[in-house]
Amino acid sequence: MCVANCSTDGGYSTAPISILTDCTSYSSTLGMMSSERSANITLNAGAYFYVAYKGSAWRNLYATFTSGLDWSIVSLIDLRLRSDGIINTPPVANVLSPQYTIVNTTTLIDISVSDINTDDDVVLPNDTTLSNCTISFTGLIPNTWYPIALQVEDFINETSTEPMSSVPVQFLIYVQATPSCTILPVFVSLSDCLEVQVGVTNNFTLYVMNLCNFSATITEAIMTKKISGVTTSNVKNSTTNTLSYIQLSWTPQSSQIGTQEMCAYAYNSLLVRSTQYCVTFTVTTSSTNCPTTTVAGVSMTTVTTNSNGMNIPLIVGLFFLTFSLRNI
Known part of the structure; x- marks a missing residue:
């Protein structure tokens, strides 16, 4: 109103x-x-x-x-x-x-x-x-x-x-x-090629380290800044190590040419969250030209027209x- x-x-x-x-x-x-x-x-x-x-x-x-x-x-x-x-x-x-x-x-x-x-x-x-x-x-x-x-x-x-x-x-x-455990979960920076092509489907796996061992499990990875069209899976926990992960899938559109940023938090079962992890992708119209391995990511650190009448x-x-x- x-x-x-x-x-x-x-x-x-x-x-x-x-x-x-x-x-x-x-x-x-x-x-x-x-x-x-x-x-x-x-x-x-x-x-x-x-x-x-x-x-x-x-x-x-x-x-x-x-x-x-x-x-x-x-x-x-x-x-x-x-x-x-x-x-x-x-x-x-x-x-x-x-x-x-x-x-x-x-x-x-x-x-x-x-x-x-x-x-x-x-x-x-x-x-x-x-x-x-x-x-x-x-x-x-x-x-x-x-x-x-x-x-x-x-x-x-x-x-x-x-x-x-x-x-x-x-x-x-x-x-x-x-x-009982105050150690924050930690995202592992994506090592995939971060240059993506319009119309080509890309699949990524984003890993989170659980440093609380067996006193907690990773329960959520929540996107705080989304990229339109990106789908994410539920968190999956490994039975053999401290890594958990989510899977992402994205087919960039022509309207997304340029840079696209995505940010996320990870939470464990004790409601202890990670620092924010952000990653920037570059969307192009031509075939991607990436080195074999590209690591990128940003983590925030936490301490203890016209004239009147025209519609x-x-x-x-x-x-x-x-x-x-x-x-x-």
């Missing part, structure tokens, strides 16, 4: 987007599910307004024993022309929710942000500007839930103080007591962050 500047909503209020979404994944280990849906609507040129998705389904949080707390996710939609004569495309942010952390341990939470317009400024709460979009969190009270709410905003240049768009990110953090098609995607289903 429109919540501000509704007189310039470009016709949105006459045909608002449905809040219904489609389930895309779930995790019994993490007690969560994800859903999303995209809708294609048409707004008038020059539309400028704020839209919100509101509800009252927050679980009990650390500061209160009241259930059903209100929450609101607000986005800015701005179809006015930028100073360089084009319509801005907002950044896209992805973060896994809930985030499970260990009491008295500092955890780095990665928020993947991409911007097709290559604007680099991202603003977080309290006027703090971070370019790497990583939050450092230390929970001091076990068995408690914390909500995190922030806005990802982009600017025309480094001196501008007016955001061109504002994208909400909300997620939950659960602080658990110290488990412009706008694709608005609703992505509802995953909320915990676990009653802890």
